[in-house]
Amino acid sequence: MYIQTFVLKIASRCNLNCSYCYMYNKGDITYLTQPKIMSLTTLTATVSRIQSHISTNNLSEVFIVLHGGEPMLAGKKYIRNLINLFRNQLDARINFSIQTNGTLIDSEWVALFQELHVNLGISIDGPKQYHDNYRKYHNGKGSYDTIRRRLHNLNADSQVGYLFVVNTAILPEELYKFIKDMKIRHLNILLPDHHYADLPSSKTSKELGNWLISLYDLWRNDLNRPFVDFFENIIKSFFNLSEGTQILGSCENSVVCIETDGAIEVIDSLRTCKSGITKNNLNVSKNEIAEIFKLDLFKMYYLSHSTVADKCKKCIYLQTCGGGFLPHRYSLKNEFDNPSIYCESLFGLIRHIENDIKIEIKIE
Template sequence: MLAPAWLDLFEQYGVTVGVSLDGPPGANDRHRLTHSGRSSTAATVRGIELLRSRPHLFAGLLAVVDLANDPVEVHDHLAAFEPPVIDFGLPHATHDDPPYRTDPRAPEYGYWMSRVYDTWLARPRWRHSIRMLEDIVALGSGVRGSVETLGLAPPTSVVIESDGSVEGVDTLRSVEEGASRLGLDVFRHSFDEALSHPKMLHRRYGTAALAEKCQGCPVVAVCGGGYLPHRFSADGGYRNPSVYCADLEYLIRHVQSSLRRHDWTPGAVPPESDHALEGTE
C-alpha cells in the first residue's frame, strides 16, 4: 500500500507513478478486486490522494475500457482527481480470444471512446491530456505519437522485471506464454541489444509488416495496424488486422471529422493546445 515513505523513495530516484482506476466504485470493482475478493477502490483512491500531495510524482491514471461502464461518467470521475494524463486502454484480446461485444457487427469500443472524446472537449475546465486521443491528433498531423499502441514507429521501450530480466512489451503475455521473453537481462545485455532482438522487430518494417488489408487502409498511418497483441492469431501470427480494426477506424474518423470543423487538415500541425478546441455537438 502506498505510504509517505514510498513517496520519499520515489522522490529520491526521480520515479513517477501511474495508478490504474477504471472509474467509480461500481465500475472499478467489476474487475479490480483484492485477492480476498473485496473492493480495491477505497485503497486506490487513498493512494491517488497521497500522490496528489506531491503532484510532480503523479504520472496519471490508467483505465481499461469496459462497455458496461458509462464513458462520460468514467471520464468525469477520473478527471475529478486532476491527473496530468488519463490513459484509456482497450481490453487485451486476440483473434483467438476476441473482445466482449454486445453487437459483434458494431464498433462499440469506437463509440465508447468517441463519447470520451466529445466529453473531454466539452469540459474546458479539465486540463488533463488523454493519450490515445492526442496520439490520434498528432499522428494524423504528421507528428510522431507517444506510445506504441498507435502509429507505425518502431518500439522504443522495454520492460525490466524485478529479477533484472529484460522483456518486450509485457502485454504480449496476453497472446501466449513466453511471448514477451527475450532471454536478456540488465547484468549481461544492453538496451540496444534488446531493441534489436528478433522479437522486437514486428514494427520495424512499417506497413510491410502489416496485413494486406491494413497496407491499403487510408488511416493506417494513424492506427498503425493496431496494437501488436491485438493482431495475433495462432494461424496468422501478427499479420492480421487488429481485433479492434473497426473501432479504431470509427474513432479516428470521428476525431478527424471534429477537427476538420475547426479548419484542421490531415498532415497539418495541430493547434498549440488540442484541448482548447470547443466542444463538439
C-alpha cells in the same frame, strides 16, 4: 536501431489479482519461476548494460519505468538505492516513472517520489462498482476504497498520471464525471488485452467505437479538459506533431523489458498471446541490450507500425493507427499478420476525430 525506454520488472508478484491482468490471468505462468524482487547483482548488471547501450548509440536521454507486478512491494529503501545507482552510473538524462496499483501509497512514498523526481502512474478503472469488479485483492475484496483513501496522501506537487482500461459497461458520461470529480489532469486509456484467439464479446467489440467517440466528444467539449494521451496522439498525428506510441502511430517501438532475473525481453503484453512467447536466452548477466534486435519477435514489435497486414497497408489512417497494438493482432492461424481486432472501432474513432478537426479549422 536503439532502445530508449527500459521497463524494469523489479517485482514479479502483485498484491492484487486483477481479472484481466496479462501477467497473471491470461494463461502465462512464467512469472512463477522468477525471483520475487530483482537482486542488487541484477540491478548492477542492468545499469552496466544500459550505460553500454547509451555509449554505443550516443543517447542523451533514456526513460526508466519501474514496473511489476507491483513495484512498490520492493520497498522505499530499495527504490531510493535503485534510483541513486542509476543516476550515479548512467551518462544521460534519466526520466524515471513508476506504474503502481496505488494501494501502498502513503505520505512517505509521495515525499520520496517528489524528492527523487519520479513520475507516478496509478491504475484505476472508474467508479467503485466497476473498478472493484476487476481490480481485486487475492481474497476477492475490491481495492477501490483502499486506493481512494491512499490518494489523499498526494499533494499539488505530485506528478501523477492515471491509467484506465476501457470498460463499455460504464457510460462515457459516468466515466467523464468520475474523471472530473477526481480532478484528474493526466489520463491514458488502454484497450482491453484481447486478440483473435481470445475475443471480447461481440457486443463489447461493436460498442467500443461508439463508446470511444462519446468519450472523445465529452472531452473535446470540455474547456478545462485533462490531457488524455490516447486522444492527443491521434490529433497530433494529423499535423505530424506526434509519431504516437506502441499502441497507435507510426513510431518505432524502442522499448525493452528487463525481468527480475535479468532476462531481456519483448514487452510483457505479448504474453496474452501465448505462454512463454517472450522468453529467450538473453540476460543482462551475459548479453548486451542490442542483442534483442536479433530476435524475430522483437524486430516485429519494433517495426510493428510499418509491418502491417495487407488491409492496413491500403488504409487512409495507417499513419495514425499503425495497425494498432501488436498483441491485438494475434491469431492462431496467421499469428500477427492481421489487422487489430479493434480495427473497426479505431477506424470510426479516427475518422470522427479527423472530421472534428476539419470543422474546427474551418470555423477558425
